[in-house]
Amino acid sequence: MELESVKRRFGIIGNNTLLNHSLETALRVSPTDLSVFVTGESGVGKETIPQIIHQNSHRKHNKYIAVNCGAIPEGTMDSELFGHVKGSFTGAHAERKGYFEEADGGTLFLDEIAEMPLSTQVKLLRLLESGEFIKVGSSKILKTDVRIVAATNVNVLQAIDKGKFREDLYYRLNTVPIVLPPLRDRKEDIELLFRKFAQDFAEKYRMPVVRLEPEASEVLLRYNWPGNVRQLKNITEQISILETSRRITRETLISYLPDFSQSKLPVLARTEGAILPDEKEVLYQVIKEMRKELDQFKAIIQAGFSTSDEGSGKLVTPEDEIRTTYTPGAQLPLARTNYEADPRQYGEAEVVEESLSLQDKEKELIKKALEKHRGKRKYAASDLGISERTLYRKIKEYDL
Ligand SMILES: Nc1ncnc2c1ncn2[C@@H]1O[C@H](COP(=O)(O)OP(=O)(O)OP(=O)(O)O)[C@@H](O)[C@H]1O
Ligand SMILES: [Mg+2]
Structure with missing residues (x-):
């Protein structure tokens, strides 16, 4: 071959x-x-x-x-x-x-x-x-x-x-x-991989593709990628889901890269209220879970609509309904519009509120994933979008 x-x-x-x-x-x-x-x-x-x-x-x-x-x-x-x-x-x-x-x-x-x-x-x-x-x-x-x-x-x-x-x-x-x-020795592939993953996630979550501004691309090349392609893939997914703007700036990208901000950019070291990459990962899990629930909700409504509309031949799209019902969440990945409108639309207040119980939420998500896969860590980890090793670590950390 x-x-x-x-x-x-x-x-x-x-x-x-x-x-x-x-x-x-x-x-x-x-x-x-x-x-x-x-x-x-x-x-x-x-x-x-x-x-x-x-x-x-x-x-x-x-x-x-x-x-x-x-x-x-x-x-x-x-x-x-x-x-x-x-x-x-x-x-x-x-x-x-x-x-x-x-x-x-x-x-x-x-x-x-x-x-x-x-x-x-x-x-x-x-x-x-x-x-x-x-x-x-x-x-x-x-x-x-x-x-x-x-x-x-x-x-x-x-x-x-x-x-x-x-x-x-x-x-x-x-x-x-x-x-x-390692990815850091494959510089020529890094952007290629980012673009492919961004494309895939845009399709998966039905939203416009995220693009890097030129200075952000440079960061992508300078970072040393300790988690290699898996890390690049996870980060691309997180950015696709969490960022409202589809144009990713250098600062935005850096905020997703664990050691970059600490070692190389002291200016960007943690400011009061800023979200650390680790917290972002959790937040992203929470939002992913929310999306799943929304999808289930959608399916239920869809089922309801299609039975009541049976035979009418009318195309049922309950999305507008959902958008008005779920205002804050629906501004996120579910909505196909408003991406460029206001990058801070999904505002700080919400983030802070979430982060108070992020650990509990994370624990709960891990528990759910483990239950769903009857303790099979490999599948639970892949559901959660984290590596098996991270899952081991979390299981120990939370004494699950
Ligand atoms: N060249 C590539 N093109 C596209 N996707 C890739 C590439 N290399 C790795 N990936 C993706 O990166 C993720 C991690 O790859 P994989 O699971 O094979 O890692 P690994 O080398 O087995 O790591 P570990 O030692 O931690 O188990 C997978 O989702 C895989 O599909
Ligand atoms: Mg492996």
């Missing part, structure tokens, strides 16, 4: 040489069964690499399973990966297949591999070398044919030094290393 068509198919934006090189390597090794080790900072886009590899291999008609080793409790890791036999531990009411067996003939993506306990690492090494494994509680040797792609954002060599990662496993996994570059 050609590089460009891979990018199109997997929604990868960018033209940076390092990125292209990584993608080409992924394509070249796809037809083989070699293990691939994907590294790179958090948020650089590691998760599409195993998918590209699987889809371009002879295994594509078999299963692709992605396992986040960081999200599985240590105690159940072996059972999840290798399966268990009935009665092997309390609660093991029936025999269970592990991911290695499920993915037989296919590809297994072991994400956040550095989080794997040492005892499991030994078993994984054995499996990589011989294809053999044993279910928890069994003594029978089983075989499986799985292609492994692993990924991590931690410095593996350091983990080896600290005795947290086995060196032999590292060399075995690292047959083909793929390193994804």
Whole structure:
């Protein structure tokens, strides 16, 4: 497959040489069964690499399973990966297949591999070398044919030094290393990504596209993007939702960039009542949630209208109704007009009022998301628009 068509198919934006090189390597090794080790900072886009590899291999008609080793409790890791036999531990009411067996003939993506306990690492090494494994509680040797792609954002060599990662496993996994570059080393892609994300969110939230003023574009290039593409994407979404003006100034953009205002621009350090980037993230979650509720409300009204208007052939658009009912919120993303009218329309007073209970709101949102996904943090995090790691941190912070 050609590089460009891979990018199109997997929604990868960018033209940076390092990125292209990584993608080409992924394509070249796809037809083989070699293990691939994907590294790179958090948020650089590691998760599409195993998918590209699987889809371009002879295994594509078999299963692709992605396992986040960081999200599985240590105690159940072996059972999840290798399966268990009935009665092997309390609660093991029936025999269970592990991911290695499920993915037989296919590809297994072991994400956040550095989080794997040492005892499991030994078993994984054995499996990589011989294809053999044993279910928890069994003594029978089983075989499986799985292609492994692993990924991590931690410095593996350091983990080896600290005795947290086995060196032999590292060399075995690292047959083909793929390193994804951080965003700050892909300057030429930053604006491209911003424009694409701005376009996508404009479509998603049905509103005009946000655009950066030239001085704001410079800031985008000067910032060091510790959260990489994920951070750029989140910020673009926050700006799209929170800002009433569609022309983003340098100052506005800076107010969304955590370390920029503190380290490089002392003049813009916190003034009384200003919103910190962290608070913005929360505020944005609250507004996102409000939008969801409004959408539900809309759906209810729509349902009501369509039953009462059944057969009349009249096109029902209850939006005007909503706009008058929900004056403050509706000035925000829901309304398709008034964007350029008055940037401060969505005024300070409201913001201050919100921020009083932002923590509670955040906690509530997190709880709701976790309940909705029955505790599955990956999905809850993606619903909330935050990284899994941030979610872990918040769960701990709020003792949820
Ligand atoms: N080149 C790109 N083009 C478009 N979107 C991208 C690109 N790279 C990353 N993204 C997006 O950025 C987000 C983060 O990417 P991903 O989840 O793959 O990060 P990661 O490298 O696995 O980070 P972590 O180590 O924190 O898990 C995703 O929403 C992904 O779609
Ligand atoms: Mg990841």
